[in-house]
Amino acid sequence: MKILIKNSSIVTSEQSEIADVYIENGKIVKIGRELSCSSDTKIIDARNKFVIPGAIDPHVHMQLPTPAGPSSDNFVSGSRAALFGGITTIIDFVTTIRGQSITEALNERISEADQCLTNYSFHISPVEWRKSTEAEIKECLKRGFNSFKVYLAYKNSVGLNDDEFEHVLKVVGKLGGLVTIHCEDGDKVDELRNIFANEGHITPEYHAKSRPTEFEALAVKKSIDLAAKNNCPIYIVHVSSALSLQHIKKAHQKGQKVYAETCPHYLLLDDTKYIGDFVNTAAFVLSPPLRKKEDQEALWKAISDGTLKTVGTDHCPFNLEQKAAGTNDFRKIPNGAGGVEHRLALLYTYGVLENKISLNQWVDLCSTQAAKIFGLSNKGRIAVGLDADIVIWNPDFENTISVKNHHQNCNLEIFEGLKTKGQAETVIRNGEIVVEDGKINNDVSNGDLIYR
Ligand code: URP
Ligand code: ZN
């Protein structure tokens, strides 16, 4: 397919320029003024719109297995919602079951994802340290999966102890990979959860109360210290608090490679969402929990000054019926919420339009940095020779986020009622128009599995 985008206001992480973009065979072939084309080229007029690199979401959990059933978006429904939100590449997770080989889990996950409509890749989650783990990590790197996710929470399922964590850091550091970390002190969280539950405090509010910012910051500090000791670059996922940011800033001052991410819900929602009955509060049971207004302010400042490099969604939706597993015990509520569809519009509306970040930072946070950090070398920018993953953004479109009009497969919506401006009006993935006029094409082909 040949496509010529005319009169583009191209916005990249570094600059904005007016030019045409010519696409052929899935690649960006030419960028320049007044480009001409053959008669079999599809021409799109992008006047008064922004042309940006396809967004990359480095943190999603499609069909994540939990005791309350899998997260409610599978790779097809979740990636479809992602395309509506201007996301052309997602990075999901391979999470082994203890006792299972990483290679086997990776192969299973690859086949689960093979109908994914965005491009996709995986972080690999070791959930224990065994004799074979080093060789398995080596194999993952050889196969093009260079980032490894560890959980310091969820100790009775996927969480690692300090010894196991250090093994991962040492080996991944030595082999040139990156370790991404869910930072919450799992032992302290479990202790407090059990105290609350034993006292009869069983409502979602106590989910938040049992995971204070101090527990996140303790795990952030420990991760930074152990990463320095073991010479391993790290990426801290879903940073939610001002306290954690202080440790990250100190590490940066020392020149340590510590990347950090936050999520739209930590920027825009706060802990008052836990006040109310089960039906109205269970949707917000996610980890780390929503924080205070002061934390939100610190996070906005940190995405603007570069302390936080990316905004991932941590998309992990569950239906109300699944959340209801914890009606009488907040510890049984599956953790997570959807958001893959809303990130670009939320950050455009509440970041760019409110002068908290620039247009170029918006692109950097939602696309370019994820490509750089995770080795998606043909993505995240608009430049000749790169993959034609492009979004044409209509800044005038208005929406009110609602469970009634979202495309995520979930009957809960944590951003319900928030007004947004802007829409991924046209989405081009691998040189194919997948969303046109805000509607998805019926015969969208599958995305590519990306080896990094
Ligand atoms: O609550 C969350 N964040 N659920 C998804 C799994 C994780 O911890 O990232
Ligand atoms: Zn997490």
Ligand code: ZN
């Ligand atoms: Zn997550």
